[in-house]
Each structure stands twice: as C-alpha cells, then as structure tokens.
Amino acid sequence: xxxxxxxxxxxxxxxxxxxxxxxxxxxxxxxxxxxxxxxxxxxxxxxxxxxxxxxxxxxxxxxxxxxxxxxxxxxxxxxxxxxxxxxxxxxxxxxxxxxxxxxxxxxxxxxxxxxxxxxxxxxxxxxxxxxxxxxxxxxxxxxxxxxxxxxxxxxxxxxxxxxxxxxxxxxxxxx
Numbered sequence: 305x306x307x308x309x310x311x312x313x314x315x316x317x318x319x320x321x322x323x324x325x326x327x328x329x330x331x332x333x334x335x336x337x338x339x340x341x342x343x344x345x346x347x348x349x350x351x352x353x354x355x356x357x358x359x360x361x362x363x364x365x366x367x368x369x370x371x372x373x374x375x376x377x378x379x380x381x382x383x384x385x386x387x388x389x390x391x392x393x394x395x396x397x398x399x400x401x402x403x404x405x406x407x408x409x410x411x412x413x414x415x416x417x418x419x420x421x422x423x424x425x426x427x428x429x430x431x432x433x434x435x436x437x438x439x440x441x442x443x444x445x446x447x448x449x450x451x452x453x454x455x456x457x458x459x460x461x462x463x464x465x466x467x468x469x470x471x472x473x474x475x476x477x478x479x
Contacts, residue, residue: 308435318459
C-alpha cells in the first residue's frame with residue numbers, strides 16, 4: 305500500500321525555513337526520489353545548500369526560481385502577480401505530473417499573504433493533491449487556513465540573530 309503524502313509547513317520569523325525544506329530534499333533524494341523546488345520570491349541558486357544539493361542530487365532535484373525579488377521591495381505589483389501566477393502554474397504542472405515524490409513551494413506564504421494568488425482556491429487545490437505526493441511550503445506568517453491544511457507545522461522563532469549586532473550575512477551561514 306502506498307503511503308499518504310503529507311503537507312509540511314515551515315513558517316515563522318526565524319531563520320531556517322528553506323534550509324529545513326532542503327533537508328527534506330536531502331532525505332528524499334538520498335532514497336532516489338525525485339523532488340521539484342519552485343521558488344516564489346527569491347532566487348536562491350547561489351546559496352551553499354542549493355549548490356551542494358545540485359551537485360550531489362543532479363538526477364533527483366529540479367529547482368525553478370520563479371520570483372522577481374522580495375515583495376516588499378517591489379515597485380510593480382502587477383509584475384509580482386504575474387510572476388506568482390506563473391510560479392503557481394508551474395507548481396500545478398509538477399504536482400500533477402506524477403513524476404515527483406515531493407514538491408517544495410519555497411516562500412509560498414508571500415504570494416498568498418500579499419493577495420497575489422487566491423488563497424482559498426489554492427487551499428482547495430492542495431486538499432485534492434495526488435495522494436502519494438508530499439508538499440512542503442515555506443515562508444513567514446502562514447495563515448490559519450494554511451496551518452489547518454498542513455499535516456506538520458514547524459514555526460521557526462527568532463530569539464537572537466547576529467544582524468541585531470550589525471553582523472552582515474555570511475557565506476555558509478546565511479547563504
């Protein structure tokens with residue numbers, strides 16, 4: 305009997321949401337399962353974890369940077385909406401393809417929170433996802449509806465961060 309696919313949600317204002325999702329990639333790819341990652345806001349292709357994952361799991365991992373940058377920096381909301389819609393169309397294609405064990409929707413809470421995508425429609429869609437497929441969603445400020453949908457919710461909570469002391473982002477730690 306095939307296992308039921310889960311919806312995992314990594315949220316909160318602390319660091320590590322995408323890194324936690326990429327840890328799941330490590331587990332899945334280590335078992336030979338195919339994983340697709342759709343990045344909705346930022347392009348993380350130059351981060352250490354993405355570089356390493358692509359080298360080690362080139363056959364199992366596909367990464368699609370679909371975002372245009374950080375939503376709060378955007379001057380053109382229509383450009384953001386179109387990028388979010390394009391990313392969601394790609395995500396649906398990957399979800400429905402039957403080729404993946406896991407699909408990661410990285411920074412997906414942002415297009416929902418900024419009303420770039422219709423949250424209720426997406427919740428209904430995800431409720432009907434393929435039975436075997438695991439979906440991981442990352443991003444700050446997950447809504448109550450998204451939390452209710454998920455099978456597992458982890459909140460990353462910032463307690464202390466080097467930024468507070470003026471320390472800039474460092475290779476190997478932040479990216």
